[in-house]
Amino acid sequence: MIHVQCFAHLKEQTGQDTITIEQSSLSVADLLAELSARFSIETDSLMVAINEEYASPEDIVSEGDRVALIPPVSGG
Amino acid sequence: MYKITSQPIAIEEVTAKVVRPEAGAIVNFIGTVREFTKGKRTLSLQYEAYPEMAEKQLRKIGDEIKERWPDAVTAITHRTGKLAISDIAVVIAVSTPHRKDAYQANEYAIERIKQIVPIWKKEQWEDGEEWIGDQLQKTAYSDGKPGEVKPS
Numbered sequence: 001m002i003h004v005q006c007f008a009h010l011k012e013q014t015g016q017d018t019i020t021i022e023q024s025s026l027s028v029a030d031l032l033a034e035l036s037a038r039f040s041i042e043t044d045s046l047m048v049a050i051n052e053e054y055a056s057p058e059d060i061v062s063e064g065d066r067v068a069l070i071p072p073v074s075g076g
Numbered sequence: 077m078y079k080i081t082s083q084p085i086a087i088e089e090v091t092a093k094v095v096r097p098e099a100g101a102i103v104n105f106i107g108t109v110r111e112f113t114k115g116k117r118t119l120s121l122q123y124e125a126y127p128e129m130a131e132k133q134l135r136k137i138g139d140e141i142k143e144r145w146p147d148a149v150t151a152i153t154h155r156t157g158k159l160a161i162s163d164i165a166v167v168i169a170v171s172t173p174h175r176k177d178a179y180q181a182n183e184y185a186i187e188r189i190k191q192i193v194p195i196w197k198k199e200q201w202e203d204g205e206e207w208i209g210d211q212l213q214k215t216a217y218s219d220g221k222p223g224e225v226k227p228s
Contacts (some may be wrong), residue, residue: 007126008196009207045209048192052129068126068194072209075123075130075154075188075195076107076166 002061004031005068010046014039029057035069045072078134079153080127080195084192085164092172093151101175103182107166109159115117119200123156126194133193140179140188141170148172154195162182165197 001068002021006014021034030052047070050054054070063068077093091104109121135137138150154166172178189195198207 005126007194008124008198008209012207020192047214049126050128052132054192058190066128068129070126070129070194073190073192073194073208074208075125075193076190 001040001067002026002063002067005042005066007068008070008071010041010069018057020048025060025062027057028055030058031061031067046070055074077104077139077151079130080130081153081155082157083155084168085153085155085167085171087164087167089164089202090151090153090167093144094149094169096171096205097147098147099171100173101178102169102171103175104179105166105168105182105186106164108166109161109163109187111161117202118161119202120161121159121165121199122198123154124158124196126158129194134189135186137188141184144184145172145177145181148177150181150185152185152189154193179221185223193208210216 002023004021006017010018019035021031025054028048031048032046036043037042049068049070050059050061051066059062087104087106091102091155094102110117134152141148141150149171151169155164159165168182170182170185172181196207198205
């Protein structure tokens with residue numbers, strides 16, 4: 001199982017702080033595809049963070065990683 | 077040196093972190109909540125952060141500054157939670173031996189914050205509210221990651 005943290009509007013769109021994926025590992029691209037299908041969210045502008053670092057589409061997310069969805073940021 | 081906090085930011089506390097004998101200049105940037113943006117009135121802002129990653133990315137900005145301006149020391153504190161007009165959202169302090177580097181490094185820091193630090197703001201207006209993204213018009217991360225800033 002992989003737990004994915006949500007922030008900002010994603011929390012409201014998915015209705016969840018944390019989404020659970022019933023797999024032990026998958027690519028970032030596959031993760032986004034699955035979330036897009038499950039929640040009908042726009043994933044083109046989303047970044048995925050693995051263990052607090054930005055990940056590339058081909059990177060692998062595994063059980064135990066700290067995973068988060070990062071919408072375009074607006075701090076400052 | 078790099079902190080996300082839900083408490084009001086004390087400017088002097090952030091500044092004090094970069095005070096040192098080698099410095100001849102300290103530049104502070106203080107980001108505050110603006111009431112009017114393109115004629116639209118903001119009532120308040122709500123900032124949300126992914127704190128662990130935000131602090132890590134702030135530290136990375138400090139490292140990038142060190143590469144470009146080796147004599148610079150940087151401290152950054154960003155606030156989260158509900159902020160009223162004129163409240164302080166972010167304070168950046170940079171000290172260097174000479175002022176030009178401090179000005180440049182400080183501007184670099186705020187530009188990078190707007191690119192890579194996972195903090196989001198929700199604007200509350202008189203007629204509604206909305207999460208804001210893409211302030212730099214770079215929604216499409218074509219290379220898969222937020223872009224690097226080229227030193228000027």
